[in-house]
Amino acid sequence: MTFAGNGIGITSGIAIGEAHILRPGLLEIGPRQIDPADIPAEVQRFQLAVNGARGRLQQTRKKIPDNTRSDIIAFIDTHLLMMNDAALVEVPIQLIRRHAYAAEWALQLQRESLVQVFDTMDDPYLRTRKDDVEHVVNQIQIALQELDEEESDDLQGKVILAQDLTPADTIVMRHQGIAAFITEFGGPMSHTAILARSLDIPAIVGVHGITRLLRQGETLVVDGEQGVVLADADPDTLAHYQRRINATRNRTIQLRNLIGRAATTREGVRVQLMANIELPEDIETTRQLQADAVGLYRTEFLYMNRQGMPDEEEHYQTYRQVVEGLDGIPITIRTLDLGADKQVDGCTTLSCNPALGLRAIRLCLKEPRMFQPQLRAILRAAVHGPVRIMIPMLSTLQEVRKLKAILAETEAALSAEGIPFAKNIPIGGMIEVPAAALAADAFTRELDFLSIGTNDLIQYTLAIDRVDDEVNYLYDPLHPSILRLIQMVIDAGQRAGIPISMCGEMAGDPRYIPLLIGMGLREFSMQPGSLLIAKERLLELEADKLAKQTRKLMKRLGESDYEPLLEQICTRH
Numbered sequence: 001m002t003f004a005g006n007g008i009g010i011t012s013g014i015a016i017g018e019a020h021i022l023r024p025g026l027l028e029i030g031p032r033q034i035d036p037a038d039i040p041a042e043v044q045r046f047q048l049a050v051n052g053a054r055g056r057l058q059q060t061r062k063k064i065p066d067n068t069r070s071d072i073i074a075f076i077d078t079h080l081l082m083m084n085d086a087a088l089v090e091v092p093i094q095l096i097r098r099h100a101y102a103a104e105w106a107l108q109l110q111r112e113s114l115v116q117v118f119d120t121m122d123d124p125y126l127r128t129r130k131d132d133v134e135h136v137v138n139q140i141q142i143a144l145q146e147l148d149e150e151e152s153d154d155l156q157g158k159v160i161l162a163q164d165l166t167p168a169d170t171i172v173m174r175h176q177g178i179a180a181f182i183t184e185f186g187g188p189m190s191h192t193a194i195l196a197r198s199l200d201i202p203a204i205v206g207v208h209g210i211t212r213l214l215r216q217g218e219t220l221v222v223d224g225e226q227g228v229v230l231a232d233a234d235p236d237t238l239a240h241y242q243r244r245i246n247a248t249r250n251r252t253i254q255l256r257n258l259i260g261r262a263a264t265t266r267e268g269v270r271v272q273l274m275a276n277i278e279l280p281e282d283i284e285t286t287r288q289l290q291a292d293a294v295g296l297y298r299t300e301f302l303y304m305n306r307q308g309m310p311d312e313e314e315h316y317q318t319y320r321q322v323v324e325g326l327d328g329i330p331i332t333i334r335t336l337d338l339g340a341d342k343q344v345d346g347c348t349t350l351s352c353n354p355a356l357g358l359r360a361i362r363l364c365l366k367e368p369r370m371f372q373p374q375l376r377a378i379l380r381a382a383v384h385g386p387v388r389i390m391i392p393m394l395s396t397l398q399e400v401r402k403l404k405a406i407l408a409e410t411e412a413a414l415s416a417e418g419i420p421f422a423k424n425i426p427i428g429g430m431i432e433v434p435a436a437a438l439a440a441d442a443f444t445r446e447l448d449f450l451s452i453g454t455n456d457l458i459q460y461t462l463a464i465d466r467v468d469d470e471v472n473y474l475y476d477p478l479h480p481s482i483l484r485l486i487q488m489v490i491d492a493g494q495r496a497g498i499p500i501s502m503c504g505e506m507a508g509d510p511r512y513i514p515l516l517i518g519m520g521l522r523e524f525s526m527q528p529g530s531l532l533i534a535k536e537r538l539l540e541l542e543a544d545k546l547a548k549q550t551r552k553l554m555k556r557l558g559e560s561d562y563e564p565l566l567e568q569i570c571t572r573h
Contacts, residue, residue: 005213005229008206010224013248015180016241017180018157018219019158019159021211043097049143053142079139087110088133092110093106104144108137155173159182171199179222182207183207186206188205197527198277198282258532263292265517265538272522276296276298277298289531295523311373316376318377331386332387332389335378336360355456365399372409375410383420383422390427395433426448430451431450432452441495450500451503451525452502458482478512490521508524513537514546517538518550
C-alpha cells in the first residue's frame with residue numbers, strides 16, 4: 001500500500017530515489033547498565049564505534065571536490081579532530097568502567113554534560129559549537145547502534161531523511177549527489193531551507209516521525225512543490241511523477257531562452273533582477289544567467305563550522321575571488337549576520353532566542369575587533385570591482401552612525417598603512433524590523449540604498465519564529481501590516497531618490513512580483529534559480545495598470561473586502 005506523508009515543500013522540484021535515513025532512533029537512548037563482567041567488551045565496542053565513525057568521516061572528507069570552500073572542509077576537519085578529543089573518546093570509557101553503563105548511555109551522558117557547558121557560554125558564536133558536539137556524538141551513536149550496517153557513503157541519487165540538517169550537512173551532501181531531502185523539523189524560512197532553494201535541491205521539512213515511518217532503501221517520490229512524500233507508489237504513480245520530472249527539465253530549457261533578454265515590463269519599464277549568493281557555484285550561475293548584479297552576498301559561512309574566527313586575509317581572499325569571479329557585475333556584500341537560525345536552529349524558547357538578541361549589526365558594534373577585519377577586507381576587495389556594503393538588521397540611526405565611525409577609522413588605518421582600498425563605497429541597510437521600516441525616511445537620509453529583507457521583516461512583524469514548524473503557518477507575506485511596511489519603505493526611497501531593493505524570499509516568488517511592481521519596486525534580488533522565472537513573469541506585466549490597482553488596494557487594506565482585489569493583482573496578470 002502506498003504511504004503518503006505531508007510536510008512543507010520548500011522547493012519546486014520533484015525527485016525519485018531510495019531512502020537514506022540519518023540518525024534514526026537516537027532519541028530513544030535511555031539509562032542502561034551492563035553486567036560488570038562485560039565491561040572490557042563494552043569498552044572495546046565503544047572504541048570500535050569511534051573508529052568506525054572516524055573512518056566514515058575520513059571517507060567523506062576524501063570525496064569532497066577540490067574546489068569546495070575551505071570553511072566547508074574545515075567543518076569536516078573539526079569533527080575529525082573532535083573524534084580524537086578525550087572529552088568525547090576517553091570520558092565515556094571512564095563512565096563505562098566506573099558505573100557499568102552501556103556505551104550508548106555513557107556517551108549520551110557525556111553529550112549532555114558538554115552541551116550544558118556550551119549552553120551557559122555568553123558568547124553566541126561559541127554557543128553554536130554545541131552543534132558540532134551533537135553531530136559527532138550522533139555519528140558515534142549510529143555506529144554503536146549498528147544502524148549503519150546497510151548504509152553506504154554513496155549518497156548519489158538518494159533521498160535523505162533526517163530529524164534536521166545543518167546548512168553544512170546540506171552542502172556536503174549536495175556535493176555527494178543527493179536527489180532530495182526530508183526533515184522532521186524546520187520551517188520554510190530556515191537557513192537550511194533557503195540554502196536548499198539556492199542549491200536547487202527538492203526538499204520537504206516538518207514531516208514529523210518520517211525517519212521512523214519509512215525504511216532504509218525504500219523507493220520514495222518527493223514532491224517539493226506540494227510538500228508530499230510517497231513510498232511504495234504503484235507503477236502508474238511513478239510514471240506520473242517521472243513525466244513531471246521530464247516536464248520540469250523541458251521547462252528549464254525553455255526558460256534559458258530568456259537569458260540575455262532585458263528584464264522589462266510590457267511597456268518597457270526596466271527592472272533590475274539581481275542574485276542572492278553565498279556559494280562559489282552561485283558566481284558561475286549568476287554570470288551564466290546574466291543577472292544585473294548580486295544584490296545580497298551572505299558572508300556568514302566564513303564564520304561557521306570552524307574553531308577560530310576568519311582573519312582579515314581570509315576575508316579578503318574570499319571576497320576578492322568573488323568580486324573577480326563576477327567580472328564586473330556589481331556586488332552588495334552583507335556584513336556578518338550571525339544569529340537566529342544560524343546558531344540555534346529550531347530553538348523556540350525565549351531564553352535562548354538570539355533572533356531578538358545580540359545578532360547582526362548589534363553583535364558587530366559590540367565586538368569591533370571581530371568586525372573590523374571584515375570591513376578592512378571588503379574595502380580592499382572593492383579595488384577589484386564594484387562593491388557596496390550592506391548592514392543587516394538595523395534598528396536605529398545610532399547604529400548607522402556608529403558603523404560609519406568604525407568605517408572611517410578602518411579607512412584611516414588602511415591609508416596610514418599604505419594598503420590599497422576603495423573609497424566612497426555605497427553603504428546601505430537592510431530593513432528587517434518594523435521599527436526600521438517605520439523610520440525608513442530617516443534611514444534614507446543616512447544611507448545610499450536600502451534593501452527590504454522580507455524573511456525577518458515578516459517574522460518580527462507577525463511575532464513568529466520562522467524556523468518553528470508549529471507556528472510558521474502564520475508566516476504571511478500578504479498580511480496587511482507587511483504590505484503597509486513595504487509600501488512605506490518604497491515610498492521613502494522614491495522621495496529621497498535612493499535605490500530600494502528587496503532581497504528576501506518574497507522577491508523571488510513569482511506570485512508576488514505583480515504586486516511589488518505595482519507598489520513601485522524596481523530592484524529584486526533572489527536565489528539565482530528564480531531569476532529566469534521572475535523575468536518571464538515580469539515580461540507579462542503592465543506596470544502602469546498594476547500601479548493603479550495597487551494604489552486602490554492600499555487604500556482598502558483596512559476594509560473587509562480587500563482580499564479579492566489582492567488576489568486579482570497577484571494572479572490575473
